[in-house]
Structures are given as structure tokens and as C-alpha cells.
Amino acid sequence: MQEPDDNEKPPGTSSRPVGPSNTEFLDAPLGFIQALKRTQEHRVAIPPSVDEVILRTARQQLKSGPQSSKLQRFEGLGLLWRKLARLGEWQPNWGAPAAWIGATAVIALVIFLAVIHKGPSQNKSAEKAFVREDLNHDGQVDILDAFALARQLRDSSNLPQQLDINGDGVVDERDVEALATAAVKLAKGGRS
Amino acid sequence: MAENVLVDTKANTPNDLEGLSDLDLIAAINHGDAGAFEIVYFRYRDWVVSLAYRFTQDRDASIDVLQETFLYVLRKFPGFKLTANFKTFLYPAVRNLSIAARRKASKYQASPAGIHELESAAVETSKPECHDLEYLLSSLPLEQREVLLLRFVDDLSLAEIAEALAIPLGTVKSRLHNALSALRADERTKKFFEH
Numbered sequence: 296m297q298e299p300d301d302n303e304k305p306p307g308t309s310s311r312p313v314g315p316s317n318t319e320f321l322d323a324p325l326g327f328i329q330a331l332k333r334t335q336e337h338r339v340a341i342p343p344s345v346d347e348v349i350l351r352t353a354r355q356q357l358k359s360g361p362q363s364s365k366l367q368r369f370e371g372l373g374l375l376w377r378k379l380a381r382l383g384e385w386q387p388n389w390g391a392p393a394a395w396i397g398a399t400a401v402i403a404l405v406i407f408l409a410v411i412h413k414g415p416s417q418n419k420s421a422e423k424a425f426v427r428e429d430l431n432h433d434g435q436v437d438i439l440d441a442f443a444l445a446r447q448l449r450d451s452s453n454l455p456q457q458l459d460i461n462g463d464g465v466v467d468e469r470d471v472e473a474l475a476t477a478a479v480k481l482a483k484g485g486r487s
Numbered sequence: 488m489a490e491n492v493l494v495d496t497k498a499n500t501p502n503d504l505e506g507l508s509d510l511d512l513i514a515a516i517n518h519g520d521a522g523a524f525e526i527v528y529f530r531y532r533d534w535v536v537s538l539a540y541r542f543t544q545d546r547d548a549s550i551d552v553l554q555e556t557f558l559y560v561l562r563k564f565p566g567f568k569l570t571a572n573f574k575t576f577l578y579p580a581v582r583n584l585s586i587a588a589r590r591k592a593s594k595y596q597a598s599p600a601g602i603h604e605l606e607s608a609a610v611e612t613s614k615p616e617c618h619d620l621e622y623l624l625s626s627l628p629l630e631q632r633e634v635l636l637l638r639f640v641d642d643l644s645l646a647e648i649a650e651a652l653a654i655p656l657g658t659v660k661s662r663l664h665n666a667l668s669a670l671r672a673d674e675r676t677k678k679f680f681e682h
Contacts, residue, residue: 321638321645321663327670327679328639334621335640337540339549341532349528349557354521356561442554446547 344445344468348475352438428474441475509573517565528557535581542585548592552584571650578651619675631666634659
């Protein structure tokens, strides 16, 4: 599978002559590579606020761990299912009813506990409380809303007062930070 | 291997970490080291945004893709195992998020043919008359152009391209060969290949 001559070297450094009969035909002269790279040189200025929001999210998430996110719960369920299937050497037929019934019962229990833990009244109040922060109107308040606010700040200096998330009377970078922090706290609290 | 490098990651500052390999940094992030994430972020940030721009041809959309890509990366921790070049891992994520961003921006209805059209449009909208090579690139089939750019612009090996695109190595070679043959044969770009 590996062809170290061409595969591992940086392109344009092949020492053998170019010819159609061998794999050096997959290499290209340095001048061509440089010209090709020039066609892809598009400078996209990245606002410092974007770096800040991503790194702040990383700091918060790595500190607290993402264990409570919905994604992790689903991943955990999948892992549990695979373990159960492996334990009972489960096959995709009806010949192992004990493993099948056991796995179904455990999954039902996990779902039941998840619903109990979530608490419907808590969800209702959270949804009510964070409608204003749902900037991208996707039904969730998450870090993408912080990004949306950062973009709006970058593109316009005159933003509506309802985007004053932290209530200090000014719509600025601190509102982005407040929203990012709120989004991470929400995820930690189980509403993701 | 990498797991043994950084046991106490709390004391690390970005300066301590800058010389570390991606594998070591990933191991440190798995231990909760945000400084290591910062190094990885700045190591790949510009490449990700430039790749996103290649697909979207839109600066704002590229920045959106940058953010979403690193959030996607972040969700992999703890427990993320890097088994190949980090670019190989990032490429499909950036590609898919870029397609989604373009689709969202243009309110385009998803369909396999539609996605293909969107991807093809990525280079066609970049003023082809300005540059022979750029124009010829836009005339190459999408699959050939993608492999060509991954090899010579992004400096991925053939095996890494195969992994990033989830296609056989032979297919990578064939696409690259066809792309280079087309460029060698064209009057406007054959000068690059003459000695």
C-alpha cells in the first residue's frame, strides 16, 4: 500500500526523472507547486473575538468536561449497547432472547432515568429564560449564538439594546463572553 | 507513547508546549490542558480557514466553519485518539461544514447533485480570467482538483489523502495522474512542466 518514494516526501522533491512509466508521474515541478499554492492564497482575517470565544469555550469545557451534553449521553448509550451485545455475544436474530430482553430493559431504564433527571419544569423555565439569547433561532442557546453575536458586533456598530446580554447598558464583547459562559453553563446543567 | 509525555499538564504554558508534536498535544488536551488546545488551534487555524474559503468562497462563512470545526474537535475530548495526520482528521469536517454553510447561506435544497454543483462553484466564482492555472483548475473534475490541491497545496501524502477522502490509494493516484496529465497537456500550463 505504501509507496515511500512518492508518498512520504514533500511534493516536488522527487529525485528521479519524471516519466509516464512510473509513479514519479504523480509528482510535479516546484514551479508548478508554487504557482498552485498562489492560486489558493486567500487571506481571511480572523477577528480576535473569534479566537477568544473558541479558546474560552475550550478552557471552560476542558475544565468542566462535556459529560452532561446530550451527545455524550447518546454516545454513552451506544457504548452500553455495544457492551451488552458483546457480553451476550448477541447476534442479529431472535435466537438469544435473554440478551435481547436484558438489553431492552436496561435501555428502557436508562431512558426513564434520563427523563426523570431532566425534569420537565426546569426545561420549561430554561427555554423561557433564554429565548432572547437564541440569536440564530435554532431553538437552542449554545455557543453558536455567542458566535452569531460576535459576528453581528463585527459587522455593525449599532445593535439593538435587546442584545445587551449582561445588562450593563452597552452591547459589546462582554455580552459575547456572557453568552458564551451562559451557553457552557447550560450544557453543564443538562440543557444542551 | 504520547500518554507518557505530559502527566502533570496543569503547569504547562503555551511556550512550554509549542515544540510538542500533535500527538503529544492531543494527549495533553485529553488530560484537560487548555494551553495545549490553544497551540493546536493556532497551529491549524489558518489552514482550516483557508480550506473553508476554498469550499465556500465566502469570508464570513469561512470563519463560521472555523468556529464549528474547532467546536467539533473540542467535543472529541477527553478520549480523542489521533491515529493519523491531524489535517487528515480535520479535512472531512471542514469540507462537510463548508458544504453545510454554503447550503444554509444560499437556502439551497440538499440533494447529491446540488452539493456537487455547490462544490464545483467554489473555484468557478474566483475570477478565472485572472489566472490560467486557476481557470484550468476550475475546469478539472471536482474529484481530480480536490486530490491535486490536497497533495500540492496542503502537502498531504497520497496515503493521507486516501484516508481524508475515504477512498482507495489507487483511486487517489489515478485522480492525481489524470489531473496532472490534463495540466501537462494544456498549452497554458505545460510551461510549468517543461525543463
